[in-house]
Amino acid sequence: MKKWTRGELTEVFRSIVFRAYKTRVENFEKTKSGEFDIVRCANWVNVVALTTDNKMILVRQYRAGLDDITIETPAGGINFNEEPLLAAKRELEEETGYVSSEWSSLGYVDVNPAFMTNKCFFFLAKNCRNVDIQNFDPLEEIEIDLKDISDVKEMMSAQKITHSLTLISLYRFFSC
Protein backbone atom coordinates (compact mmCIF):
# COMPACT_ATOMS: atom_id res chain seq x y z
CA MET A 1 0.00 0.00 0.00
CA LYS A 2 1.38 3.38 -1.06
CA LYS A 3 0.72 6.68 0.71
CA TRP A 4 -1.90 8.95 -0.87
CA THR A 5 -1.22 12.59 -1.71
CA ARG A 6 -2.93 15.26 0.38
CA GLY A 7 -3.30 18.71 -1.18
CA GLU A 8 -3.16 22.07 0.57
CA LEU A 9 -5.46 22.61 3.53
CA THR A 10 -7.98 25.39 2.93
CA GLU A 11 -9.49 26.77 6.13
CA VAL A 12 -13.29 26.73 5.99
CA PHE A 13 -14.24 27.27 9.63
CA ARG A 14 -12.61 28.41 12.86
CA SER A 15 -14.03 27.88 16.34
CA ILE A 16 -12.60 28.18 19.86
CA VAL A 17 -11.36 24.58 20.09
CA PHE A 18 -10.75 23.59 16.46
CA ARG A 19 -10.23 24.71 12.89
CA ALA A 20 -11.79 22.89 9.94
CA TYR A 21 -10.18 22.57 6.53
CA LYS A 22 -11.01 21.13 3.13
CA THR A 23 -8.39 19.30 1.14
CA ARG A 24 -8.15 16.97 -1.87
CA VAL A 25 -6.70 13.49 -1.48
CA GLU A 26 -5.65 11.16 -4.29
CA ASN A 27 -4.32 7.61 -4.18
CA PHE A 28 -0.88 6.73 -5.52
CA GLU A 29 -2.24 5.16 -8.73
CA LYS A 30 -4.39 8.28 -9.33
CA THR A 31 -7.50 6.09 -9.67
CA LYS A 32 -9.32 7.56 -6.66
CA SER A 33 -9.55 11.17 -5.57
CA GLY A 34 -11.94 13.45 -3.73
CA GLU A 35 -12.52 16.19 -1.21
CA PHE A 36 -11.83 15.51 2.43
CA ASP A 37 -12.50 17.21 5.78
CA ILE A 38 -9.64 17.83 8.18
CA VAL A 39 -10.03 19.07 11.79
CA ARG A 40 -7.12 20.60 13.68
CA CYS A 41 -7.15 20.85 17.47
CA ALA A 42 -4.25 21.49 19.83
CA ASN A 43 -2.42 18.36 20.98
CA TRP A 44 -3.71 17.13 24.31
CA VAL A 45 -2.24 15.66 27.51
CA ASN A 46 -3.74 13.23 29.97
CA VAL A 47 -2.33 12.36 33.43
CA VAL A 48 -2.69 9.27 35.60
CA ALA A 49 -1.88 10.81 38.98
CA LEU A 50 -1.36 8.93 42.25
CA THR A 51 -1.15 10.57 45.69
CA THR A 52 1.52 9.74 48.26
CA ASP A 53 -0.92 7.20 49.78
CA ASN A 54 -1.56 5.64 46.35
CA LYS A 55 -5.04 7.01 45.61
CA MET A 56 -5.79 7.94 42.02
CA ILE A 57 -6.71 11.61 41.45
CA LEU A 58 -9.80 11.75 39.23
CA VAL A 59 -11.79 14.83 38.24
CA ARG A 60 -15.54 15.28 37.89
CA GLN A 61 -16.82 18.01 35.62
CA TYR A 62 -19.68 18.97 33.33
CA ARG A 63 -18.90 18.11 29.70
CA ALA A 64 -20.92 20.00 27.09
CA GLY A 65 -20.49 17.45 24.27
CA LEU A 66 -22.10 14.70 26.36
CA ASP A 67 -24.26 17.25 28.26
CA ASP A 68 -23.53 15.42 31.51
CA ILE A 69 -20.99 15.12 34.32
CA THR A 70 -18.07 12.76 33.66
CA ILE A 71 -15.28 11.32 35.74
CA GLU A 72 -11.89 11.50 34.05
CA THR A 73 -8.16 11.60 34.56
CA PRO A 74 -6.86 15.22 34.63
CA ALA A 75 -6.28 16.44 31.07
CA GLY A 76 -6.14 19.47 28.83
CA GLY A 77 -4.75 21.17 25.76
CA ILE A 78 -1.05 21.74 25.11
CA ASN A 79 -0.28 25.41 24.53
CA PHE A 80 1.57 26.55 21.39
CA ASN A 81 5.25 25.49 21.63
CA GLU A 82 4.73 23.92 25.08
CA GLU A 83 6.41 20.55 25.79
CA PRO A 84 3.85 17.78 26.48
CA LEU A 85 5.37 17.06 29.93
CA LEU A 86 5.20 20.73 30.94
CA ALA A 87 1.57 20.86 29.82
CA ALA A 88 0.85 17.72 31.88
CA LYS A 89 2.41 19.30 35.01
CA ARG A 90 0.50 22.55 34.43
CA GLU A 91 -2.86 20.85 33.82
CA LEU A 92 -2.49 18.58 36.86
CA GLU A 93 -1.73 21.52 39.14
CA GLU A 94 -4.42 23.81 37.64
CA GLU A 95 -7.17 21.18 37.73
CA THR A 96 -6.33 19.49 41.03
CA GLY A 97 -3.80 21.56 43.02
CA TYR A 98 -1.46 18.53 43.09
CA VAL A 99 2.19 18.40 41.98
CA SER A 100 4.66 15.54 41.58
CA SER A 101 8.39 15.13 41.04
CA GLU A 102 8.03 11.55 39.70
CA TRP A 103 6.86 11.71 36.11
CA SER A 104 7.07 9.05 33.40
CA SER A 105 5.64 8.74 29.90
CA LEU A 106 2.73 6.43 29.02
CA GLY A 107 3.17 7.08 25.28
CA TYR A 108 0.81 8.85 22.91
CA VAL A 109 -2.06 8.17 20.50
CA ASP A 110 -3.34 9.72 17.32
CA VAL A 111 -6.74 10.95 18.47
CA ASN A 112 -8.52 10.15 15.20
CA PRO A 113 -6.17 9.86 12.20
CA ALA A 114 -9.13 9.63 9.80
CA PHE A 115 -9.84 13.37 9.97
CA MET A 116 -8.14 14.86 13.05
CA THR A 117 -4.49 15.90 13.02
CA ASN A 118 -3.77 15.92 16.74
CA LYS A 119 -2.13 13.61 19.24
CA CYS A 120 -2.76 12.97 22.92
CA PHE A 121 0.24 12.36 25.20
CA PHE A 122 -0.11 10.31 28.39
CA PHE A 123 1.85 10.59 31.62
CA LEU A 124 2.03 8.89 34.99
CA ALA A 125 2.68 11.12 38.02
CA LYS A 126 3.48 9.28 41.26
CA ASN A 127 3.58 10.53 44.87
CA CYS A 128 1.54 13.64 44.10
CA ARG A 129 1.29 16.20 46.91
CA ASN A 130 -1.45 18.77 47.33
CA VAL A 131 0.26 22.17 47.37
CA ASP A 132 -2.21 24.58 45.97
CA ILE A 133 -5.80 25.47 45.38
CA GLN A 134 -7.25 24.62 41.99
CA ASN A 135 -6.93 27.32 39.34
CA PHE A 136 -9.70 26.95 36.79
CA ASP A 137 -10.13 28.22 33.27
CA PRO A 138 -13.15 30.59 33.11
CA LEU A 139 -15.51 27.81 31.95
CA GLU A 140 -14.16 25.07 34.23
CA GLU A 141 -15.63 23.79 37.49
CA ILE A 142 -13.89 20.65 38.68
CA GLU A 143 -14.44 18.40 41.67
CA ILE A 144 -11.61 16.11 42.76
CA ASP A 145 -12.34 12.46 43.48
CA LEU A 146 -9.58 10.40 45.15
CA LYS A 147 -10.17 6.71 44.42
CA ASP A 148 -8.59 3.41 45.40
CA ILE A 149 -6.94 1.87 42.35
CA SER A 150 -9.14 -1.24 42.65
CA ASP A 151 -12.25 0.99 42.55
CA VAL A 152 -11.01 2.63 39.34
CA LYS A 153 -10.73 -0.81 37.72
CA GLU A 154 -14.32 -1.57 38.75
CA MET A 155 -15.54 1.78 37.40
CA MET A 156 -13.93 0.96 34.06
CA SER A 157 -15.66 -2.45 33.89
CA ALA A 158 -19.00 -0.93 34.93
CA GLN A 159 -18.64 1.76 32.23
CA LYS A 160 -18.78 4.58 34.78
CA ILE A 161 -15.67 5.96 33.09
CA THR A 162 -16.46 6.45 29.40
CA HIS A 163 -14.10 9.13 27.99
CA SER A 164 -12.01 7.37 25.34
CA LEU A 165 -8.74 9.15 26.21
CA THR A 166 -9.17 8.73 29.97
CA LEU A 167 -9.67 5.02 29.31
CA ILE A 168 -6.46 4.78 27.29
CA SER A 169 -4.51 6.45 30.10
CA LEU A 170 -5.92 3.89 32.54
CA TYR A 171 -5.42 0.84 30.28
CA ARG A 172 -1.78 1.92 29.87
CA PHE A 173 -1.38 2.43 33.61
CA PHE A 174 -2.86 -0.99 34.40
CA SER A 175 -0.77 -2.74 31.73
CA CYS A 176 2.57 -1.18 32.74
Add this chain to the structure above:
Amino acid sequence: MKKWTRGELTEVFRSIVFRAYKTRVENFEKTKSGEFDIVRCANWVNVVALTTDNKMILVRQYRAGLDDITIETPAGGINFNEEPLLAAKRELEEETGYVSSEWSSLGYVDVNPAFMTNKCFFFLAKNCRNVDIQNFDPLEEIEIDLKDISDVKEMMSAQKITHSLTLISLYRFFSC
Protein backbone atom coordinates in the same frame (compact mmCIF):
# COMPACT_ATOMS: atom_id res chain seq x y z
CA MET B 1 -21.34 18.76 41.62
CA LYS B 2 -24.53 19.74 39.81
CA LYS B 3 -25.11 19.41 36.05
CA TRP B 4 -24.74 22.61 34.01
CA THR B 5 -27.43 23.83 31.63
CA ARG B 6 -26.75 23.64 27.89
CA GLY B 7 -28.76 25.94 25.64
CA GLU B 8 -30.00 25.26 22.13
CA LEU B 9 -27.46 24.15 19.55
CA THR B 10 -27.10 26.62 16.67
CA GLU B 11 -25.51 25.09 13.58
CA VAL B 12 -22.55 27.15 12.39
CA PHE B 13 -20.83 24.78 9.95
CA ARG B 14 -21.61 21.56 8.10
CA SER B 15 -19.05 19.28 6.47
CA ILE B 16 -19.15 15.73 5.12
CA VAL B 17 -18.20 14.01 8.38
CA PHE B 18 -19.39 16.44 11.07
CA ARG B 19 -21.59 19.40 11.94
CA ALA B 20 -20.43 22.18 14.25
CA TYR B 21 -22.69 24.09 16.62
CA LYS B 22 -22.44 26.96 19.08
CA THR B 23 -24.27 26.80 22.37
CA ARG B 24 -24.31 28.58 25.73
CA VAL B 25 -23.52 26.69 28.91
CA GLU B 26 -24.11 27.89 32.48
CA ASN B 27 -23.28 26.27 35.80
CA PHE B 28 -26.00 25.38 38.32
CA GLU B 29 -25.22 28.34 40.59
CA LYS B 30 -25.33 30.70 37.57
CA THR B 31 -21.86 32.06 38.46
CA LYS B 32 -20.17 30.85 35.26
CA SER B 33 -21.46 30.95 31.70
CA GLY B 34 -20.12 31.21 28.20
CA GLU B 35 -20.21 30.10 24.60
CA PHE B 36 -19.16 26.58 23.73
CA ASP B 37 -18.36 24.59 20.57
CA ILE B 38 -20.11 21.29 19.95
CA VAL B 39 -19.23 18.83 17.16
CA ARG B 40 -21.68 16.17 16.03
CA CYS B 41 -20.48 13.11 14.09
CA ALA B 42 -22.30 9.84 13.48
CA ASN B 43 -21.76 7.19 16.14
CA TRP B 44 -18.96 4.80 15.20
CA VAL B 45 -18.29 1.05 15.45
CA ASN B 46 -15.03 -0.81 15.82
CA VAL B 47 -14.52 -4.57 15.45
CA VAL B 48 -11.90 -6.93 16.88
CA ALA B 49 -12.19 -9.75 14.34
CA LEU B 50 -10.51 -13.16 14.59
CA THR B 51 -10.35 -15.69 11.75
CA THR B 52 -11.15 -19.41 12.15
CA ASP B 53 -7.40 -20.01 12.72
CA ASN B 54 -7.26 -17.23 15.34
CA LYS B 55 -5.47 -14.51 13.38
CA MET B 56 -6.58 -10.94 13.99
CA ILE B 57 -7.94 -9.10 10.93
CA LEU B 58 -6.35 -5.65 10.77
CA VAL B 59 -6.67 -3.07 8.01
CA ARG B 60 -4.08 -0.75 6.52
CA GLN B 61 -5.25 2.45 4.88
CA TYR B 62 -4.26 6.03 4.15
CA ARG B 63 -5.65 8.41 6.77
CA ALA B 64 -5.94 12.04 5.73
CA GLY B 65 -5.93 13.53 9.27
CA LEU B 66 -2.54 11.97 10.03
CA ASP B 67 -1.48 12.13 6.34
CA ASP B 68 -0.03 8.64 6.59
CA ILE B 69 -0.93 4.95 6.43
CA THR B 70 -2.24 3.43 9.67
CA ILE B 71 -2.98 -0.07 10.85
CA GLU B 72 -6.32 -0.38 12.63
CA THR B 73 -9.14 -2.70 13.58
CA PRO B 74 -12.00 -2.53 11.01
CA ALA B 75 -14.29 0.40 11.82
CA GLY B 76 -16.71 2.91 10.39
CA GLY B 77 -19.72 5.14 10.88
CA ILE B 78 -23.15 3.92 11.95
CA ASN B 79 -25.83 4.89 9.44
CA PHE B 80 -28.93 6.80 10.57
CA ASN B 81 -31.21 4.46 12.58
CA GLU B 82 -28.83 1.51 12.13
CA GLU B 83 -28.20 -0.77 15.14
CA PRO B 84 -24.52 -0.71 16.23
CA LEU B 85 -24.18 -4.50 15.79
CA LEU B 86 -25.58 -4.35 12.24
CA ALA B 87 -23.17 -1.54 11.41
CA ALA B 88 -20.30 -3.62 12.81
CA LYS B 89 -21.27 -6.61 10.63
CA ARG B 90 -21.62 -4.36 7.57
CA GLU B 91 -18.32 -2.54 8.09
CA LEU B 92 -16.40 -5.78 8.72
CA GLU B 93 -17.75 -7.34 5.51
CA GLU B 94 -17.30 -4.17 3.40
CA GLU B 95 -13.75 -3.48 4.58
CA THR B 96 -12.43 -7.04 4.75
CA GLY B 97 -14.82 -9.48 3.01
CA TYR B 98 -15.07 -11.47 6.26
CA VAL B 99 -18.26 -12.47 8.12
CA SER B 100 -18.88 -14.08 11.50
CA SER B 101 -21.78 -15.66 13.34
CA GLU B 102 -20.12 -15.25 16.77
CA TRP B 103 -20.50 -11.67 17.88
CA SER B 104 -20.23 -10.18 21.36
CA SER B 105 -20.12 -6.64 22.74
CA LEU B 106 -16.95 -4.98 24.06
CA GLY B 107 -18.91 -1.98 25.36
CA TYR B 108 -18.77 1.62 24.20
CA VAL B 109 -16.97 4.90 24.88
CA ASP B 110 -17.83 8.57 24.60
CA VAL B 111 -15.38 9.67 21.91
CA ASN B 112 -14.69 13.08 23.46
CA PRO B 113 -17.41 14.27 25.87
CA ALA B 114 -15.76 17.71 26.14
CA PHE B 115 -17.07 18.83 22.74
CA MET B 116 -18.14 15.80 20.68
CA THR B 117 -21.55 14.20 21.09
CA ASN B 118 -20.88 10.77 19.62
CA LYS B 119 -20.13 7.31 20.95
CA CYS B 120 -18.05 4.45 19.58
CA PHE B 121 -19.33 0.88 20.08
CA PHE B 122 -16.91 -2.06 20.19
CA PHE B 123 -17.53 -5.66 19.15
CA LEU B 124 -15.64 -8.94 19.08
CA ALA B 125 -16.27 -11.23 16.08
CA LYS B 126 -14.85 -14.74 16.39
CA ASN B 127 -14.34 -17.47 13.75
CA CYS B 128 -14.59 -15.02 10.85
CA ARG B 129 -14.76 -16.59 7.37
CA ASN B 130 -13.77 -14.89 4.14
CA VAL B 131 -16.86 -14.98 1.92
CA ASP B 132 -16.62 -11.99 -0.29
CA ILE B 133 -14.46 -9.44 -1.98
CA GLN B 134 -14.04 -6.10 -0.23
CA ASN B 135 -16.56 -3.43 -1.11
CA PHE B 136 -15.05 0.01 -0.58
CA ASP B 137 -16.58 3.42 -0.19
CA PRO B 138 -15.46 5.70 -3.08
CA LEU B 139 -12.56 7.18 -1.07
CA GLU B 140 -11.44 3.94 0.60
CA GLU B 141 -8.52 1.68 -0.34
CA ILE B 142 -7.86 -0.95 2.29
CA GLU B 143 -5.27 -3.68 2.59
CA ILE B 144 -5.95 -6.58 4.94
CA ASP B 145 -3.27 -7.70 7.37
CA LEU B 146 -3.81 -10.98 9.26
CA LYS B 147 -1.71 -10.96 12.42
CA ASP B 148 -0.93 -13.39 15.23
CA ILE B 149 -2.46 -12.10 18.45
CA SER B 150 0.97 -11.98 20.13
CA ASP B 151 2.24 -9.76 17.28
CA VAL B 152 -0.65 -7.36 17.82
CA LYS B 153 0.32 -6.99 21.48
CA GLU B 154 3.89 -6.18 20.42
CA MET B 155 2.67 -3.63 17.85
CA MET B 156 0.69 -1.90 20.61
CA SER B 157 3.76 -1.70 22.89
CA ALA B 158 5.95 -0.47 20.02
CA GLN B 159 3.35 2.22 19.17
CA LYS B 160 2.90 0.88 15.65
CA ILE B 161 -0.83 1.00 16.34
CA THR B 162 -1.71 4.56 17.36
CA HIS B 163 -5.41 5.16 16.58
CA SER B 164 -7.08 5.83 19.95
CA LEU B 165 -10.26 3.87 19.20
CA THR B 166 -8.43 0.89 17.68
CA LEU B 167 -6.36 0.80 20.86
CA ILE B 168 -9.45 0.75 23.08
CA SER B 169 -10.90 -2.17 21.08
CA LEU B 170 -7.63 -4.07 21.61
CA TYR B 171 -7.25 -3.22 25.31
CA ARG B 172 -10.81 -4.46 25.85
CA PHE B 173 -10.11 -7.63 23.85
CA PHE B 174 -6.93 -8.36 25.81
CA SER B 175 -8.57 -7.66 29.18
CA CYS B 176 -11.67 -9.83 28.55
